[in-house]
Amino acid sequence: MRLKEHQLAEYFSYANGQLLWSGGFNKGKEAGSPRPDGYRIVNKFKVQYYVHRVIWCLHHGELLDGMQIDHINGNRLDNRIVNLRAVTAAENNKNLALSDANRIGVLGIQFNTKHGNFTARIRANRTLITLGTFGTLLDAVAARKSAELSFGFHPNHGRQPRAA
Template identity: 40%
Template sequence: MEDLIKIYLKDLLSFDGETGVFTWKGGKKFYPKSGKQAGIITTSGYRKIRVMQVFYYAHRLAWLMHYGNFPLGQVDHINGIRDDNRIRNLRDVDACTNQQNQRKAQANNRVGMLGVSMCGDKFKAQISTRGKHTTIGVFDSAAEAHAAYLDVKRVVHGGCTI
């Protein structure tokens, strides 16, 4: 199936690894005009392209076009921009490493800062590595807690690009 997708992609689309953009080659009935950027942006910010009636993430197709095979793990956008599919911005990582590259706090985080939560009237910095939670410390301000979290994160999360 992977080979069939590659043939289809090369026949209908051009991929520029420097810009990370897929464009339609055109000339085929029912396909967009030549030069038009392929795909749609999802609500989560990723670009998807329809290939043989199935939607694929553009970053996975970029990996396939450049390296000749789908990635073994997840494709991580190093700079955190979900539609930046330049080859130098993509890396094949496991799910744990990809999760460690989170750039913003989850929606349910009341403080709104990655790695920081309320602890009474103070702020606790905490980090998770492979399912193990470690408290870094308790601080007077959210900014201090967040700075401590980032310092530790850069050491213990090897794949961290923050």
């Protein structure tokens, strides 16, 4: 069951990045609770909704099928409307944080211990593209950042992971 825009306004309001209950004994209190994955959810009619999606719909109407809501700064609890944007899955993947497992500190760069050089790669349009092999990390990073720019990656792509 999907909540429609007019139903959302009946049960919820928005203020300062928070989803608030509009009525009942919880009126004015923040709606929902945080999940272990960092998102905030709210229950209504025995269905769980992501708070950021409810906030988006309150402001912009129903979200089109296949669209996702991206937290621009990567903070899943920052549900200010200026931090939310509707994107496709492919666009959302162009605004990822650096993995905790990344040892180099930059997405798409690998160190080749046998040859002592760095390889830069990027995945764009479902294709893995090797950008080249470089003698220095700085050169490999420059190639990767240039490719991110040309393929329309978000400036926040590759940011440091959020603190747990």
